[in-house]
Amino acid sequence: MTILGLLIPIALALGFIGLIAFVWALRNGQFEDPDGASMRVLLDDDIDTGKR
Amino acid sequence: MTALDPRPIKTANLIVENVSCADCIGKIERTVNAMDGVTDARLNMSTRRLKVDWLTGTTDADAIADRVTALGYPAILFDTEKLQSSATREERRLLLAMAVAGFAAGNVMLLSVAVWAGAFSEMGPATRSLFHWISALIALPAIAFSCRPFLTSAWRSLKGGAVNMDVPISLAVLLSAGLSLQQTWAGGAHAYFDASVTLLFFLLVGRYLDHRMRAKARSAAEQLIALSSTHATRRTPNGEMSRVALETVMPGDVLVVAAGERIPADGTVRHGESDIDRSLVTGESVPEPAIPGIGVFAGTLNLTGALEIDVTAVGPDTFLAEVAGLMEAAEQGRAGYIRLADRAARIYAPVVHLTAAATFLLWWGLLGADWPVALITAISVLIITCPCALALAVPVVHIVASSLLFQRGILVKSGDALEKLAQADTVVFDKTGTLTLGKPIPTNLGDIAPDLVTLAASLAAYSRHPLSLALSNVHPGACLPVTDVQEFPGSGLEGTVDGRRVRLGRRSWCGVENENAPEASSLELWVSIADERAFRIEFEDQLRLDAAGTIYTLKAMGLEIEMLSGDRPVVAGRIAAELGISAWHADMRPDEKLRHIQSLGQAGRKLLMVGDGLNDAPALAAAWVSMAPAQAADVSRTAADLVFQGETLFPVAYAVKTARTANRAVNQNFGFSLLYNLIAVPIAVAGFATPLVAAVAMSTSSLAVTLNALRLRMGKAPK
Structure with missing residues (x-):
């Protein structure tokens, strides 16, 4: 039991x-x-803000 | 880079419409991020809000809104200060409480299963006691943390002299925890830590769902409110113009209203000519001319020319505020509705307490048991009858139903809307903007030579008048070159099209005053070309595409249909006939609509009012339950219980259908809870409610209720 x-x-x-x-x-x-996450997975490219 | 930039960052929130797919997110975020100075843009699909950060001085919120709107997603700026309510913080607190309760429930259950299994093998009392102590160490802090939402609510209701559902819940959780601690201390065989923490966890799930639904509804309502205009342009006696907050405008001031702006206060026209879109006030779809001396109302839209107005009434004295006042009074009239869950709690809570007390007396008095045994049995009755499934019964169904509706563009704004919608027996429609789109379209273009139509449409493209807009929108072909266009507000347009002098506008403007013209109708545009004879283009307010079908469906569902309109009887009657509505009233002012709704309500009818105009707002507030299209006036959207988006009318039928299905599911859930109690209570009163029985019974009833609610999702989605 130890x-x-x-x-x-x-x-x-x-x-x-x-x-x-x-x-x-x-x-x-x-x-x-939660709704957006299920959509974002479908985006082909990562959105490039280019400024960060 | 931005971190080093000395310029401060500004943030704005925009409500974006029509966002429905991954592509929309990509397009909007890419575009806004590409704007100069924007450091971050993120679109929240769940709330339809776009949050944008940018460096001060590089751009401004209006420019961003315009850019997004240009993409085809109407974006409106709103003031986050107004919206940062305590709702989000409350929601987080509940979620955190739920997480802690879930963690505790899982681990305590793990230990409890070992204890239950140990009863059949060689687990010694020392090990059992150790497990109970560990359970206590996990459960007690978790209860102390997670039970607060129920305790505060129970305390508040007790202080107010009432008993709500949270009173038995708090009692059950606290007593079972206390009893278990006492048992653990005494080295007893039964501890109810698992039951009390699991109970807490399930209840918090229900509470969280309920809260989320209401918060969503509230935020939708708040977004709508945040949109109303707050500024006006004032002209001082020495001719200076300044942009001032609406609150500072006084009667006697002179305001300048540009074409396309909403008129901020009641007044009379001092200078300038224009057309006024009064559809929000009167429901009349055709603009009226405004010339000096004519009275104008706050909230109406100035269409074609700039106006100077003498303010006669502001704030609480305006027609707008009068309508709001009517609305408030009407709303108070129906505040008496008690939600189903609360009605259930009113009966249920005393029953639970009485049963527990009776159990104690039965064991102690009649059976001659020791008082601790009697008390333990009484507490186990409290635990097992604790309205766990009952507390879940309504919120789970409502959250599933309202998310179904949300997917089809219907926002459920108030908590009791679904319940009331399911009970509605009569649907009252407003005409303009509800049954119709509020957008006139030309009806007789086929009878006119195509080249003349092209001529008129080319010129019409230069005006913002709704009839001109409608004409240029439906004209398919290329436009002809137009020069020298001049707009005469209140009359019409004149321009040189393809070398010919063309006039477009009112009957008199085109010189047909004395001719044997067809019956006068305000839904018409006249065109005269050089010296040729003038001809007429007729317009008709377009019905929503599926209006007739929806009316038919609603009738088939057993609802009676009525139509109220502020429009003229001729127009209203024709539309009613077309849609097969036999009960209709035309020429109704806001207070007449309100009275009509109230008299129907007093006759015992449960009305679903569907309307959009400012003139419908009091009626919307007075009706049993109400819906408004998303294009409706702010006040109407605020007054309505549900708001639907899109150009179809079908959401009305769909909402009623869903509400009825939801109501059925709620009733099934109540029935199920009742059944569960009928089985469980005798077991508990007889003293057989071991912790195992309590935990299994409660979990299964909660799960059954939840699964029953999820069944709604599996129903066939209508097209």
């Missing part, structure tokens, strides 16, 4: 990474435009 001492923290850590990733995505605006 293996629990290792496995439970690992399981929790993995879950926590997921949560952090979600919060990051939320802060980063990944959920601002």
Whole structure:
């Protein structure tokens, strides 16, 4: 049963990474435009702003 | 490079219409990004907003809007300050709460499954206790964080002396968490951390969906409001012109209104001649001439010539504000509607509490159990009856239905619109701009020699008058060279076309006053060429292409149809006959429309009002539920519960159909929740509701409700 001492923290850590990733995505605006993302994938070229 | 540039960056937001494909995004962003000084342009498909950053002084927002409009995507600038509501922050908070609850639910469930499995194998009480403690460590902070939206709402309603759905929810979550902690402390076999966190997670999903739908509706409404004009050009007594905010304009001021501008205040014409498009006020599709001494209303459009007007009324005294006042009063009349979910909660919440209390008394009093056992059973009743599926029942269906509608260009603006739409039994249409496109087209070009038509159309291209525009738009061939064009506002045009002197405009302008002309109609243009005899081009307001079909469909769906119009009886009657509408009224002013709607409402009819003009706004607000086309006046779009885009009328029928399907799904969901409770409550009251039973029962009911809502999507999409 000592293996629990290792496995439970690992399981929790993995879950926590997921949560952090979600919060990051939320802060980063990944959920601002769900419709646009599905369209943009169809664009052939990356839009070149040329100024960045 | 921009980071080093000392010039500050300015940002603007534009609402862009007609964006529907990947190509649109590419074209718009490439074009705007290629403009001088623009550092970044990004189009948000979900909100149809284009955000542009540029270096101060290189370009301006209007130029960008013009550029995008020129691409074929009408773009309108709007003021973000007005729109940055707290809605986005609230939505983020809910999403974050949902994420945390989801994380906790997943991990606690993982541990719970081990405990449940352990009951059948050799898991010792020490390991079980350890798992409970770990669950507690995950669940308690998560509950503390994620339960706040429910707690605040429950507290607010309790303070107001009412019980809403959030009261049993908060109680169930808090009590189950407290009970589980006590059990864990005592080394007991059952802890409900999984149930309470999963419950919280599902409830937050429902809450988030509901919020998103309302936020979308609200932002659509806000965008519409942000568009109204706020400035006017004032001429001071010594002749200086200045652009001033509308609020500073006083009666007695002299305003200059350029051709193509909206008139900002009520007044009388002091100087200049023009045609005024009053369709927003009267619903009349034909422009009226404006000459000195004539009264003009705020909100009407000055078409052909510049006008100077003496302001007689501003702000709250204008006709526009009067209409808004009527509208507000009408709106208050119908505020009494209680949404289905709230009505359910009103019955449901007391029942839940009473059942739980009865359970406690039953176990403690009648069965003689110890009070902790009785309390545990009572709490498990609370947990299991917690209106999880009930809380999801409406929002999930509505979000699916309104996203279906959104895909077809129909914006659902108010939360109860779908419910009310499903109950509507009568549809009342406005004529101009709703059944018709509000755009006249020439009808008798076939009877006129083609070269004469070409002649007239060539000249018409030089005017902004709607009839001229219509003529030059439908003329297919090449135009002839035109020179010396002069426009006489209120009368017509004169120019040399192909070497001949041509006049285009009113009957009198073309010198046909005394002739035996056909019956006078305002939907006509006269053309006289040099010394030849003048001829007439007739126009007719064009019906929306599918108007007749939609009316037929609506009738087939069991709805009664009426038509109200501000137009003359001759025109209204003809259109009603063409569409097969037997109940129609013409010559109606805004207050008459309102009264008519109200009297129908008092007779117990549930009206769906479809209208676009300013004159329809009070009626839209008074009706049971209302729709407006996207081209409608700002006020009307604000008053309407739904707004539809495009040139067809079919969205009206489609919206009603979808609302009815959605309503069916909502009722099924309520039925399902009821069934679930009929099965689950006896189990809980009998004391068999172990954490496993609670978790499985709640998850399946929530999933079933959600899946039932998603079924809406699978329905065949109408063409």
